[in-house]
Amino acid sequence: MSQGIPKRASGAAMAAAAVTQNIYKGANNKALVGGIMFRLLLLSALGIAMIAILAVIAWALVEGAARVNVGLFVNNPSSFRPEEAGYRPAILGTVQLIAGVILLIVPLGVGAATYLELFADRTRWYNRLIELNIQNLAGVPSIVFGILGLAFIVRGVFDLGFVVAAGSATIAILVLPTVILASREAIRAVPSSLLDGAMALGATRLQAVRKMVLPSAAPGMLTGVILAVARAIGEAAPLLLVGAATFVTFDPNFWQDGYSALPVMIYNYAGRPQEEFHTLAAAGVLVMLVVLFFINSIAVWLRARYERTW
Amino acid sequence: MKKKLLSLAAIASASVLVLAGCAAESDPAATVTVTESAGGSTTEGAAELSGSILIDGSSTVGPASEIAAELFMEVNPGVRVSVNISGTGGGFEKFCNGETDASNASRYIKESEEELCKTNGIAYDFVTVANDALSVVVNRDNPLQCITTEQLATIWNSDASGTIMKWGDVDGMPAAIADVDFQLYGPGTDSGTFDFFTDEINGESGNIRNDYINIGEDDLLAVEGVKGGAGAMAFIPYSYYQENLDNVKALEVDGGAGCIAPTLENVQNLSYAPLGRGLFTYFSNTALARAEVLAFAEYLVNETTLINTTAGYVGLTPAQQEEALAKIASLVG
Numbered sequence: 233m234s235q236g237i238p239k240r241a242s243g244a245a246m247a248a249a250a251v252t253q254n255i256y257k258g259a260n261n262k263a264l265v266g267g268i269m270f271r272l273l274l275l276s277a278l279g280i281a282m283i284a285i286l287a288v289i290a291w292a293l294v295e296g297a298a299r300v301n302v303g304l305f306v307n308n309p310s311s312f313r314p315e316e317a318g319y320r321p322a323i324l325g326t327v328q329l330i331a332g333v334i335l336l337i338v339p340l341g342v343g344a345a346t347y348l349e350l351f352a353d354r355t356r357w358y359n360r361l362i363e364l365n366i367q368n369l370a371g372v373p374s375i376v377f378g379i380l381g382l383a384f385i386v387r388g389v390f391d392l393g394f395v396v397a398a399g400s401a402t403i404a405i406l407v408l409p410t411v412i413l414a415s416r417e418a419i420r421a422v423p424s425s426l427l428d429g430a431m432a433l434g435a436t437r438l439q440a441v442r443k444m445v446l447p448s449a450a451p452g453m454l455t456g457v458i459l460a461v462a463r464a465i466g467e468a469a470p471l472l473l474v475g476a477a478t479f480v481t482f483d484p485n486f487w488q489d490g491y492s493a494l495p496v497m498i499y500n501y502a503g504r505p506q507e508e509f510h511t512l513a514a515a516g517v518l519v520m521l522v523v524l525f526f527i528n529s530i531a532v533w534l535r536a537r538y539e540r541t542w
Numbered sequence: 543m544k545k546k547l548l549s550l551a552a553i554a555s556a557s558v559l560v561l562a563g564c565a566a567e568s569d570p571a572a573t574v575t576v577t578e579s580a581g582g583s584t585t586e587g588a589a590e591l592s593g594s595i596l597i598d599g600s601s602t603v604g605p606a607s608e609i610a611a612e613l614f615m616e617v618n619p620g621v622r623v624s625v626n627i628s629g630t631g632g633g634f635e636k637f638c639n640g641e642t643d644a645s646n647a648s649r650y651i652k653e654s655e656e657e658l659c660k661t662n663g664i665a666y667d668f669v670t671v672a673n674d675a676l677s678v679v680v681n682r683d684n685p686l687q688c689i690t691t692e693q694l695a696t697i698w699n700s701d702a703s704g705t706i707m708k709w710g711d712v713d714g715m716p717a718a719i720a721d722v723d724f725q726l727y728g729p730g731t732d733s734g735t736f737d738f739f740t741d742e743i744n745g746e747s748g749n750i751r752n753d754y755i756n757i758g759e760d761d762l763l764a765v766e767g768v769k770g771g772a773g774a775m776a777f778i779p780y781s782y783y784q785e786n787l788d789n790v791k792a793l794e795v796d797g798g799a800g801c802i803a804p805t806l807e808n809v810q811n812l813s814y815a816p817l818g819r820g821l822f823t824y825f826s827n828t829a830l831a832r833a834e835v836l837a838f839a840e841y842l843v844n845e846t847t848l849i850n851t852t853a854g855y856v857g858l859t860p861a862q863q864e865e866a867l868a869k870i871a872s873l874v875g
Contacts, residue, residue: 311608312852387639394596394641472628477596479608479625481615490594490624500627503760504605505785505854 289521296514304515308481309497314508319519325396325476325484325491326465326520330527332400332486333407333464334457340404341411341460342446342453348412349419350427350441370409377406378470386474394475394489402474403467407460414459418452419445447538454535458528465524468495494520592620593834599626599633599646600734601759602779603821606672606853607646613849614841621834629759630734631655634824638664643829644839647822648674648734648779649741667873668822669866671842672849673856675804676739676817677783679768679790680775685716688794688801691743691816697724697775699744703751709773719773726754727764727776735761739777742816765790777817780804781854809856821855830873839870 299315307318344366352359381402385392392398422445430440468476476493478500484491494516501513597607604627611623628636630647637645638659647668651659659666678689696702696712706712710720728750729736741747757763757776764776769789776790783792783804794801797815808814823842829835842849843858843866850857858866 311605311612472626475626477598477624477626478604479611479623481612482622489596490622492624503601503762505762505765505782507785 288517292514292517292521294514296511296516296518299511299515300518304519309479309492311479314506314512317512319494319497319516321480321483322492322494322497322516323519323523325480326494326523327527328396328484328486328491329400329403329471329493330461330465332397333404334461336401336404337408337411337460338453338457341408341456342415344408344412345415345419345453346441346446349416350437350445366409366412370413374406374467375469375473377402378473380405381470381474396484396486396488396491399471399474399476399491399493400486402470403464406467406470407464410460410463411453411456414456415449415453418449418456421452422448448540450538451535451540454531454538458531458535461527461531462524465520465527466495468493468499471496472499494523590620591618591834591837593832594622594624595644595829595835595838596642597623597625597644597646597823598628598636598642599644599823600630600648600821601627602648602674602735602781603646603671603823605781606821606849606855607823609853610671610838610842610845610849613845613852614838617841618834618837621838623838627759629732630737631732634658637666637824637826638662640664640826640828643826643832643835645824647824648819649737650822651824664826664828666824666826667869668824669839669843669869670820670858670862671823671866672821672846672853672858673809673862674819674821675780675809675814675856676735676777676819677780677792677804678775678777678795678817679765679783679786679792681768681770681772682789682791683772684791685718686793688796690714690796691798694743694795695745697726698728698740698750698754700749700751703753706751722773725767725771725774726751727757727767727774728754729761729764730756730758733759735777735779738819739817780809780856784854806856810859825870825873827873830870836870836874840867843867843870 303316303318305318305323306320307316308320309322310317348359348363348366352362354360381398384390385398385401386394390398390401392401426444426448427437427440430444431437435443471493475489475491476496477490478492478496480490480492482490498513498516498520501509501516504510595611597611604625608625611625615621615623626633626642630645630649631652633642633645633647634651634655635658636642638655638661640662651666651668678694680686693712693714697706707723708720709715709722709724710717728739731748736750737747740750744750755767757767761778761782764778765782765786768774768776769786783790792804794803795814795817796802797817799813799815802808802814804814804817809818812818823839825835825839830839843863846857846863849855
């Protein structure tokens with residue numbers, strides 16, 4: 233008997249376990265199916281995004297493979313020797329443009345976001361109006377910024393002329409909302425205890441923001457910069473308006489007119505009657521991806537350096 | 543914290559350095575090209591010219607200008623020529639603002655543009671740089687050979703919207719395609735080609751049916767459309783037709799003097815009327831006062847055959863060349 237009790241007990245326990253197991257199994261099955269469905273849904277969302285990107289890259293590879301060589305990067309463009317033409321001035325133009333854009337959007341974007349998030353009084357109507365406008369600006373077609381750039385930066389107030397700097401400024405305005413919105417999110421994600429703590433220890437608000445909040449928000453801000461640069465590098469329409477030429481055979485200078493950019497060249501070549509130029513345009517897409525990859529890898533490296541968890 | 547801020551600052555200054563580096567780098571690179579090409583060139587005293595020339599305008603003329611610029615810079619390596627393509631209208635807007643030296647055009651300057659030039663004190667004249675035949679193209683399976691300008695007008699004018707929908711709706715079309723629907727491809731309103739065609743065929747610039755397929759400035763889209771559509775029709779520059787002889791078929795055009803095909807000879811002897819046209823580059827006289835611009839203008843005319851054969855355009859006849867050179871000379875005055 234002394235052996236029987238545990239047996240019976242264990243039998244009862246087993247029965248109970250079986251019942252609970254059945255109950256939970258049912259629930260488990262539902263949860264399991266739901267979980268799988270949810271995962272499939274997420275995967276398909278990711279898949280669609282990936283397919284679109286891969287399709288573009290695959291198309292560019294297939295179409296442009298014949299022209300992928302060193303000459304593509306170091307040669308000057310040619311309008312009648314497509315087999316030798318390269319993107320050298322356009323690559324240099326794009327790198328200078330983007331460098332200018334980064335120099336403008338980092339201080340402006342971070343400054344605007346810091347003001348709105350940490351200093352602005354949200355009960356004031358004008359601060360809310362500014363916020364609303366920044367959000368809406370993100371949806372304005374890029375050609376409108378081109379017209380703005382032509383009227384106020386190339387001509388008018390700033391009167392820079394058709395120079396790289398004017399292109400940089402125009403594109404910077406175009407992508408600024410992205411940076412501001414991302415930077416605000418990044419600042420919001422920094423625990424307020426950091427700011428409060430620093431101030432409790434005697435730091436002024438400015439010191440606390442500069443030394444505690446901004447460095448902590450840097451990774452999120454860099455994400456915004458990466459997104460902005462990715463958009464900036466592919467913009468052709470506003471650049472055409474502010475003077476990026478479709479044919480330039482000399483290296484550009486930041487303050488001189490006569491420059492080109494990769495998307496402008498690709499747009500030009502893609503519309504040519506000759507098949508060879510279409511190949512060149514596809515190869516140009518690859519060049520642009522390489523340039524974008526290099527620029528953004530710097531930002532990704534920086535972001536990894538500043539990354540931290542709370 | 544300080545260290546990180548410092549490295550942020552370092553990155554910022556590094557990007558400034560990249561900028562400065564690019565700027566500084568451009569000069570020695572330019573010199574290298576100078577010596578290289580100067581060695582290869584045969585023209586006498588060419589390396590003397592320097593400066594930069596800014597050209598903008600028509601997307602039809604642009605490719606030929608780019609080729610001209612490229613050839614010109616081989617002979618004159620000290621000169622920097624850049625070419626932009628913002629359409630005939632867009633080009634004139636900058637030209638009359640004094641922002642470019644020359645403007646490509648596939649039509650004559652309009653009155654409104656002329657006024658802008660006048661307001662800004664820009665005196666100018668145009669040089670005919672090439673001949674173009676606006677080619678009316680249809681699907682290769684279309685049995686039609688020749689079309690009259692009246693038939694074209696019936697198809698394209700603004701009254702045709704919604705009423706002329708099948709080939710059979712137009713008088714004199716072959717019975718084989720009478721039941722086929724039209725698919726009409728045409729350029730956007732910014733295009734000089736659009737202005738020219740509507741003016742010549744429909745009698746008024748801008749008069750066109752509102753239900754055609756607008757291809758903007760991209761003539762290649764029209765070729766693709768016509769290649770694939772049994773009832774398709776489009777009007778495209780001669781160079782686009784020449785590059786797509788296997789894809790589309792050009793109709794002969796009867797402007798009252800019989801059916802004339804868009805060929806090089808017919809364009810040059812002006813019999814391809816009314817769709818034969820000149821392609822122009824407008825020069826301001828202040829620009830022409832500069833030696834490098836003058837040299838480029840003369841180069842455009844003197845090397846017309848080389849430039850236009852390379853570009854797939856129809857070059858100037860000797861008579862046209864002479865006329866153009868005289869015009870340049872008088873502009874320089």
